[in-house]
Amino acid sequence: MLVKAVECGECKSIVYSRTEDDVRECVCGRIIVSGGLQYFNYEVLYKASYKIKKIEVRLTPDLLYDDWYESTDDFGLIRSEVSEETPTSSVYVA
Numbered sequence: 165m166l167v168k169a170v171e172c173g174e175c176k177s178i179v180y181s182r183t184e185d186d187v188r189e190c191v192c193g194r195i196i197v198s199g200g201l202q203y204f205n206y207e208v209l210y211k212a213s214y215k216i217k218k219i220e221v222r223l224t225p226d227l228l229y230d231d232w233y234e235s236t237d238d239f240g241l242i243r244s245e246v247s248e249e250t251p252t253s254s255v256y257v258a
């Protein structure tokens with residue numbers, strides 16, 4: 165499915181909100197998304213540059229809800245592949 169997401173121009177990570185009550189920030193904390201899939205909302209701090217994107221994820225709203233509810237946090241934040249801080253365990257299927 166397609167989800168609305170925000171790519172941070174500073175840390176290059178992409179964040180999206182999984183559920184209505186999910187508040188998620190990018191790696192550097194400048195971009196904050198909320199509102200879930202239906203009520204997508206975002207905030208930009210420190211006049212950071214950003215891009216609104218629609219990304220394709222192979223997930224369902226139920227999976228995203230469970231990920232949020234159980235604090236698994238596998239989804240909602242896509243770290244930049246070029247970042248030196250990228251953990252090797254973070255593999256994202258988009």
Ligand SMILES: [Zn+2]
Pocket residue numbers: 172173174175176177190191192193194195
């Ligand atoms: Zn950032």
